[in-house]
Amino acid sequence: MTANSACQHQQDARINGTTKPNTGAALTRGVLPPALPEICFELQAKIDAFLCEQTDDRALRKVQSQVRESMGVIQEALRRYGPDHLSLSYNGGKDCLVLLVLILACLPGWASRSPPPASDIATTTQCPATPVSDPSPTSTAAAPGRPLQAIYIVSPHPFSEVEDFVAQSAEQYHLDLKRYALPMRPALEAYSEDRPDIGAIFLGTRRTDPHGEFLTHFDPTDEGWPQFMRVHPVIDWHYIEIWAFIRHLQIPFCDLYNRGFTSLGGVTDTRPNPALAVSGDASKFRPAYELRDDDEERLGRD
Template identity: 35%
Template sequence: MEIDKAMRESDDQRLKTMYNNAINVIQRALSLYKFEEVAFSFNGGKDSTVLLHLLRAGYFLHIEKPEYPNDNPANCNVKCPIRTIYFETPSTFPEINSFTHETATTYGLQMETIRLDFKSGLEALLKEKPTKAIFLGTRIGDPNAVGQEQFSPSSPGWPPFMRVNPILDWSYRDVWAFILTCKIQYCSLYDKGYTSIGSIYDTVPNSFLCTNDSSSNKDYFKPAYLLADGRLERAGRAKRYSPLASEGGPVASNGPNSVESHQNSTLTASVITVGDEIL
């Protein structure tokens, strides 16, 4: 399995520790709940993308550790047929939509696209098919991470389920180290200076990645993985004019992990933010 192989061969001891801890959380969840009782909230953001590949590795290691084809772990193209939830809104970046759907197809995700607000969509989803636990890409420092642990029950007033946060203690540096070490494909917006992606109304490239090309005397943005200080991750989150807001409605959130969690959304204060928080 290429993810596990890449991590076992890595010299980054911190990343190895973070990886092993996340895999332990995933395997614990898969031991506590039946596979059909768990779901994955995917939104196309970097954190959610990291979690997808951790789930692939965790699922592979959980299913009785099958033999690698020809003794080469990299030849084992593991898909993870986990029930996947994607909250899509009119304010989602087209690049995020495209990447999310393409990734779901590539890795055989059983993805359900929901075009409702998160709470209503979640209630309908759980009524249709009972789900006891949802894997989320929440990290410490996210607006919705306060008080959460690796296993955290949903908040009062929301449908009951367990929030499973395998990368809760991962830093910005850890996320990009994992992506680059495992050579994982990610949304193209991150190569254009976006470091924290929300909706099209509150997200711009991170100014700390702006530089000048001396030959053309034009400014351009370096890719997200070159941001030296992870504390500046959300520096590109700026409010823009929203036609939805001008009509009296809030900009919709994109699900339990909101590509990166809408700070001013009432959803953020409740359970999980999925929508315009891609991180």
């Protein structure tokens, strides 16, 4: 399928810039997922097709711009550190799910490159605003090798739906996932001991998240914390852009989002978002992707 025909095929399945209703159903159980190279090439093709779409939808054009910038940040992180020195903070939430998809789509073409020596691992905060061009076409790009390393810091009282989705998606996307039921700092200290080669961690933090206001694309951890470079490829995405990407590309997501949850924590501090209550009924909620305002995203969090 050519790039143009791929674009047309995806456009035909969409109405007004969104896919037909996505139920967020669980990833297929009991079926072995495709091999990692196949998944990465498939996601790369999806992203390429999405970026070549010609659309009058202003929101989707903004998402396309955000994707280009985020992939530029990811490619810069790959250039600085190499895949073997990078990890992803992953908890199954919508933001890190978008980030995971973008990272995997960037991996073809990098597997054949040697990781940079330790002396070249930079700690600057500068990065390009657009992707670094790769002269190799998708069909001849090197296949990704080792699974993407990831850390899952578990809530003290996790939702079973979140635990299930993390396990299923980690298997589907071949994540090398380390799970820590610890507070953040002890979890990162343990991860640093278990994975001493990790120099940088991708985070799905966005500007409207707590402590996200002044972050850049590359920020070292604070003094007294385990020393990693924090990489924030989706820092400038808005809530509606996250959901437009997920639904437009038909990415499976945690079912709690279909039940009115908009920000996932634990069972003791998270509830459906009251802004999504149906006609004021506190027992019925519209899905998370119908929320429009960034400022209302965390109304369901204590």
